[in-house]
Amino acid sequence: MSPLKIIKLLFFASALAWMLVNLAGIVGALLTDGSTMHIGAHIFFAIACAVVAWFLRPRRQPAAAMRDDDDPRRLELLESELSDLQRQLDEQQRSLEFTEQLLAKKPESRKDQP
Secondary structure: OOHHHHHHHHHHHHHHHHHHHHHHHHHHHHHOOOOHHHHHHHHHHHHHHHHHHHHHOOOOOOHHHHOOOOOHHHHHHHHHHHHHHHHHHHHHHHHHHHHHHHHHOOHHHOOOOO
8 A cells, every 4th residue: 555545544534533523522512511602613623524534535446447557468368358259249240131131031932931
């Protein structure tokens, strides 16, 4: 894990911790003095910490970003997969053309009817 990711993770954990502290502060202020300024400050800081935590949250990397693009086997596999797909497409195209030819024939020229 890179040092930047570690720092980001530490800031994320810190933001979550401060959000929880401010949520507890809201409850404490409600139970003790009930000052609207005191409660409002805790609400403001809890929301601010939640927003910071939201932006710093760990995200999954897309599968394409985690792959090693320098792997020569990957290119060979992609080329073989592409050729297989091309072959399957050609077979399907020939099958479709054959079916269209059968359907284009007039009903009296079909031999399967009695």
